Amino acid sequence: xxxxxxIGCGKQAPKHIAGLRAAGAGDILLYDLxxxxxxxxxxxxxxxxxxxxxALFGDAAVDIVDIATPxxxxxxxxxxxxxxxxxxxxxxxxxxxxxxxxxxxxxxxxRGVFGMVGYIYRFAPVFASGFKLTPDAGAPLGQPxxxxxxxxxxxxxxxxxxxxxxxxxAANEMLVHMLDLAIWYFGEVRAVQVLAxxxxxxxxMIGGKEVKVDAADFVLVRLEMAHCSxxxxxxxLVTPAFNxxxxxxYERGSFMGSIQPEVASYVFATxxxxxxxxxxxxxxxxxxxxxxxQMAALLEHVRRGEPPPCNLIDxxxxxxxxxxMLQQQGVGR
Ligand SMILES: NC(=O)c1ccc[n+]([C@@H]2O[C@H](COP(=O)([O-])OP(=O)(O)OC[C@H]3O[C@@H](n4cnc5c(N)ncnc54)[C@H](O)[C@@H]3O)[C@@H](O)[C@H]2O)c1
Numbered sequence: 001x002x003x004x005x006x007i008g009c010g011k012q013a014p015k016h017i018a019g020l021r022a023a024g025a026g027d028i029l030l031y032d033l034x035x036x037x038x039x040x041x042x043x044x045x046x047x048x049x050x051x052x053x054x055a056l057f058g059d060a061a062v063d064i065v066d067i068a069t070p071x072x073x074x075x076x077x078x079x080x081x082x083x084x085x086x087x088x089x090x091x092x093x094x095x096x097x098x099x100x101x102x103x104x105x106x107x108x109x110x111r112g113v114f115g116m117v118g119y120i121y122r123f124a125p126v127f128a129s130g131f132k133l134t135p136d137a138g139a140p141l142g143q144p145x146x147x148x149x150x151x152x153x154x155x156x157x158x159x160x161x162x163x164x165x166x167x168x169x170a171a172n173e174m175l176v177h178m179l180d181l182a183i184w185y186f187g188e189v190r191a192v193q194v195l196a197x198x199x200x201x202x203x204x205m206i207g208g209k210e211v212k213v214d215a216a217d218f219v220l221v222r223l224e225m226a227h228c229s230x231x232x233x234x235x236x237l238v239t240p241a242f243n244x245x246x247x248x249x250y251e252r253g254s255f256m257g258s259i260q261p262e263v264a265s266y267v268f269a270t271x272x273x274x275x276x277x278x279x280x281x282x283x284x285x286x287x288x289x290x291x292x293x294q295m296a297a298l299l300e301h302v303r304r305g306e307p308p309p310c311n312l313i314d315x316x317x318x319x320x321x322x323x324x325m326l327q328q329q330g331v332g333r
Contacts, residue, residue, distance in 0.1 A: 001026025002299055005062045007077055008069035009041040011157060012091055016068055017045055019291030023299050031056050057084040064302055070160045071167040075100040082107045087302050091118045093176045094316035096167040101320040105313050115313040116298050119180040122310050123293035125286040126257040126265045132274055133255050134185045135227040140274030142251025146230040149178035149246050152239030159206050162213035169215025171332030175235035180319055187226030189322035194329045196220040200238050219331055261285045
């Protein structure tokens with residue numbers, strides 16, 4: 001049985017616990033800087049908790065450290081996990097800067113541990129279907145012409161998600177998910193153009209209080225990528241009804257995919273290609289329970305002593321290289 005130490009008992013933690021349990025994890029030990037949060041979640045989930053981070057990292061029975069804390073704390077916690085010889089899972093993004101990503105990569109390689117990052121959209125069946133149209137999968141409907149990746153949510157959950165000093169904002173919270181999908185589909189980011197990096201709602205109600213925030217909550221960028229020269233990513237924290245989709249035009253067909261069951265996902269082909277006949281093929285959006293798939297991939301591979309199939313540190317280094325290009329133009333800073 002695999003023992004997991006889960007650091008950070010906020011919004012994501014119950015989803016991790018459900019996914020880990022569904023994937024057959026053994027013990028789960030909880031920790032949070034705010035001990036009351038760890039104690040409350042432990043009581044609710046009937047799990048053990050600890051107030052001693054040193055003991056947690058020193059626990060020889062812990063196989064994986066799962067980090068679900070605010071982004072600015074990822075790199076130091078990951079470095080502690082690596083130093084303790086633990087494989088780690090970390091919520092996206094891996095870290096806040098390219099320098100941190102390189103340090104994590106070299107430390108993990110030196111210590112011989114795996115790291116997986118929570119780019120959960122890669123586990124959505126609809127995006128696995130979409131991948132079958134990409135150049136890496138043989139481009140059955142021709143080359144990509146243009147692509148639009150969109151994600152928007154309301155934010156307003158915690159103040160740290162809206163301030164620059166704590167690595168909040170639409171880029172770190174939302175855009176990175178779409179950037180990861182875009183890199184999976186179209187390869188390296190060669191050039192970036194920032195079309196909007198705006199703070200549309202500088203005053204928000206968070207936790208019943210009106211707060212002033214300073215991180216951009218609306219980002220629109222154009223990317224020139226290895227396999228598509230016209231890729232648009234739009235991410236925001238100003239959409240009350242969460243919305244997410246990917247729309248790609250190929251020479252001989254369209255892909256429309258969303259993680260949301262209520263959005264119709266399909267491939268439309270003007271000529272048959274690959275497994276797609278002429279006309280519209282509806283795609284399965286999945287049941288949305290991606291945390292189980294994600295955690296199952298993590299546990300299965302750690303048990304076998306092999307790196308997980310995707311979302312590795314190297315993937316995040318590539319993503320952080322693109323983020324660094326965007327950061328140089330003010331996005332995510
Ligand atoms: N994969 C996704 O779809 C998705 C969705 C939302 C958030 N996230 C990511 O998950 C991470 C956590 O987000 P959240 O919504 O759960 O945040 P949250 O603010 O709800 O919870 C974070 C928890 O971490 C604790 N914490 C803060 N600093 C800590 C430290 N140094 N050590 C231990 N505990 C600490 C806080 O007390 C809090 O309980 C972020 O990186 C966020 O970007 C991912």
